[in-house]
Amino acid sequence: MNPKEALQSPVFLTYVWIILGLLAGAGSVLGIMSRFSKKDLHSVWMTYRSWLVMAPLLLGSIFLGRIVTIAALTLIGLLGFKEFARATGLYRDWWMTGGVYAGILAAGVTTMVPHPGPATGVSGWYGLFMALPVYVIALILLIPIVRNRTEGQLQAISLAIVGFIYIGWMFGHLAFLANPTHHYGYLLFLVFAVEVNDVAAFTFGRLFGKHPFRSRISPKKTWEGALGALGVSLLLPWVLRFSFPHFAPRELVLTGLIVGIGGQLGDLSISIIKRDIGIKDMGATIPGHGGILDRIDSLIYTAPLFMHMVDYYHGLN
Amino acid sequence: MTPWKYESAEDLDQAMVERLRRFPREPDMLVYGLRSLAALTMRGWLRLYHRLEVHGRELLPPERSCVLVANHGSHLDTLCLLAALPMSRRHRAFPAAAADYFFQSVPRIWIAAVVVNALPFSRQVHVRQSLNLCQRLLANPGNVLIIFPEGTRSTTGEIGRFKPGIGALLAGEDIPVLPCHLAGVTRAWPKGKLLPRPAKVSLRIGPPKNYSTLTPGRDTAGMIAAELEQAVRDLAIQQGAA
Numbered sequence: 001m002n003p004k005e006a007l008q009s010p011v012f013l014t015y016v017w018i019i020l021g022l023l024a025g026a027g028s029v030l031g032i033m034s035r036f037s038k039k040d041l042h043s044v045w046m047t048y049r050s051w052l053v054m055a056p057l058l059l060g061s062i063f064l065g066r067i068v069t070i071a072a073l074t075l076i077g078l079l080g081f082k083e084f085a086r087a088t089g090l091y092r093d094w095w096m097t098g099g100v101y102a103g104i105l106a107a108g109v110t111t112m113v114p115h116p117g118p119a120t121g122v123s124g125w126y127g128l129f130m131a132l133p134v135y136v137i138a139l140i141l142l143i144p145i146v147r148n149r150t151e152g153q154l155q156a157i158s159l160a161i162v163g164f165i166y167i168g169w170m171f172g173h174l175a176f177l178a179n180p181t182h183h184y185g186y187l188l189f190l191v192f193a194v195e196v197n198d199v200a201a202f203t204f205g206r207l208f209g210k211h212p213f214r215s216r217i218s219p220k221k222t223w224e225g226a227l228g229a230l231g232v233s234l235l236l237p238w239v240l241r242f243s244f245p246h247f248a249p250r251e252l253v254l255t256g257l258i259v260g261i262g263g264q265l266g267d268l269s270i271s272i273i274k275r276d277i278g279i280k281d282m283g284a285t286i287p288g289h290g291g292i293l294d295r296i297d298s299l300i301y302t303a304p305l306f307m308h309m310v311d312y313y314h315g316l317n
Numbered sequence: 318m319t320p321w322k323y324e325s326a327e328d329l330d331q332a333m334v335e336r337l338r339r340f341p342r343e344p345d346m347l348v349y350g351l352r353s354l355a356a357l358t359m360r361g362w363l364r365l366y367h368r369l370e371v372h373g374r375e376l377l378p379p380e381r382s383c384v385l386v387a388n389h390g391s392h393l394d395t396l397c398l399l400a401a402l403p404m405s406r407r408h409r410a411f412p413a414a415a416a417d418y419f420f421q422s423v424p425r426i427w428i429a430a431v432v433v434n435a436l437p438f439s440r441q442v443h444v445r446q447s448l449n450l451c452q453r454l455l456a457n458p459g460n461v462l463i464i465f466p467e468g469t470r471s472t473t474g475e476i477g478r479f480k481p482g483i484g485a486l487l488a489g490e491d492i493p494v495l496p497c498h499l500a501g502v503t504r505a506w507p508k509g510k511l512l513p514r515p516a517k518v519s520l521r522i523g524p525p526k527n528y529s530t531l532t533p534g535r536d537t538a539g540m541i542a543a544e545l546e547q548a549v550r551d552l553a554i555q556q557g558a559a
Binding site for chain 1: 320326329
C-alpha cells in the first residue's frame with residue numbers, strides 16, 4: 001500500500017471517481033435546490049461542506065499508504081474517545097483517560113508492526129491486537145491500586161473499559177483492514193457502504209417513515225428507514241463486487257447483512273449513550289455532523305464484524 | 318441501583334475555538350501538554366536570549382491565591398512574570414489579557430488560551446463583569462492572577478497611571494497583591510515591532526500588600542491603584558540602583 005500502488009489500483013481509482021462523482025452530483029442538486037426552493041438549506045450545506053473536507057482526508061490517507069492510514073484511523077479513535085470522555089465526565093480523571101489513550105495507541109502499534117516471532121504472513125500483529133483488551137483492562141484496573149483510591153472508581157473503571165473496547169479497539173479493527181492484500185477494496189467498500197447505509201436509512205425514513213423503530217432511543221428512526229437501508233446495503237456488495245472479486249455469493253450476502261444491520265445498531269448504540277447522559281451530540285468537531293463519534297458510530301459496530309468475516313473465509317494476509 | 322451521574326464537559330457543544338475563547342476553560346490534556354511545553358521553551362528563551370533575572374521570587378505565597386501587578390512595556394512582560402512562577406503553578410496562573418486584542422482572531426486566541434492561559438478581560442465594556450470573573454478566580458485557593466493596571470503597553474518605557482479597576486478588585490478582599498517591576502522590556506520588544514531584540518530584561522517582585530480592611534468604594538479604589546503604582550515605581554528605582 002503506497003502512492004504508486006494506489007495510482008495503479010483500479011479499485012482505489014474507481015472509488016475516487018465514485019466519491020468525486022457523488023460529491024459533485026450532491027453539490028449540483030443542492031445548488032439547484034437552494035436556487036428554487038424556499039427552504040432553509042443552511043444546515044444541509046454545512047453537512048455537505050464537511051463531507052468535502054472528510055472525503056479527501058480519508059482518500060488522501062489511504063493514497064499515502066498503510067502507515068498513514070493506520071496512523072490516521074488511530075488518531076480518529078483517540079479523538080473519538082476524547083469526545084466520549086468529555087461527554088461522560090471521565091475526562092476529569094487524567095489517569096484513566098491517559099490509560100485508555102495508551103491502550104488505543106497500542107492498538108495502532110499492534111496493527112502496524114508484524115508478529116516478532118515466525119512469519120505469519122499478516123502485516124499486523126494479529127494475536128496481540130486481539131488479546132489487547134486483556135492487557136489494557138489490567139492496566140485500567142491497576143490505576144486505582146497505584147493511586148490507593150476507591151471512591152467513584154467502579155464508574156471510572158467501567159467507563160474507561162467501555163471507552164477502550166468500544167471506541168478504541170472495536171473501531172481499531174477498521175485500521176487492521178489496511179493489512180490484507182485487498183486493503184483498498186475492504187477499507188473503501190466498508191466506509192463507503194456504511195455511509196451509504198446511513199444516508200439510505202435517513203432518506204427512506206423521510207420518504208416512507210411511519211412506524212417508529214426504537215421510539216425511546218432514537219424517536220426519528222422508523223422501520224421503513226431501517227428496512228430500506230438494509231435493502232440498499234444487501235444490494236451494494238453485488239454492485240461494488242470489483243472491491244472483492246474473490247468473494248463468493250455467501251460472503252457478499254454476509255457483507256450486506258453486516259453493514260445493513262450493524263450500521264443501524266451502531267447508530268442506536270451511540271444514541272443510548274447520548275440519551276442516558278442527556279446530550280444531543282457527542283461534540284462539535286465536524287460542523288453539520290456533530291462529533292466524530294456521531295459520524296463513526298456505525299463503523300465502530302460493523303468494522304470488527306466485517307474484519308472477522310473476511311478473516312474466517314479468506315484470512316488477513 | 319441508583320443511576321450513575323455523568324458530569325459532561327460544559328463546553329461539549331462548542332467548536333475548538335469557542336472552547337478556547339470561553340472562561341473558565343475546561344481542562345484539556347492536550348492543551349495542558351502544549352502549554353507546559355511552551356512554558357519550558359519560553360523559560361529557556363528568556364534565560365538565554367534576554368538574560369532574564371528575577372529578584373524576590375521567595376515573596377510569592379506558596380499556597381494561597383494572589384495577584385501580581387506590574388508595569389506594562391511589551392508582550393514579554395506576561396512571559397517574564399509567568400516564567401518567575403514555579404512550573405507546578407503554570408496552569409493556575411492567569412494573565413488578564415485584553416479581550417478586544419487577544420480574543421478576536423483565531424491565531425491570537427490560540428496563543429492567549431493555550432500558551433499564555435489568559436483570562437479575557439474587556440477593557441471598554443463589561444469591566445464590572447470582567448472584575449467579577451477575576452474575583453471568582455481568586456476565591457479558589459492557589460490561583461495567580463496577573464494584571465497590568467495601566468491597561469495598555471507603554472511606548473516610552475515610562476510607567477503610566479494605574480487604573481482604579483485594580484483597587485475595586487482588591488478592596489475588602491483578603492488577597493495578597495505583589496507589586497512587580499519589569500525593566501528593559503520596552504527596549505527589548507517595542508510596541509509595533511514584529512520580533513524582540515536580544516536585550517537584557519529583569520523582574521523585581523516586591524513584598525505583598527493586603528487591602529482586606531478597606532471598605533470598597535470609589536475613593537478606596539483610586540487610593541489602592543495609586544499606592545500600587547507608587548510601589549511599582551519604588552521597585553523601579555531599586556532596579557535602577559541595583
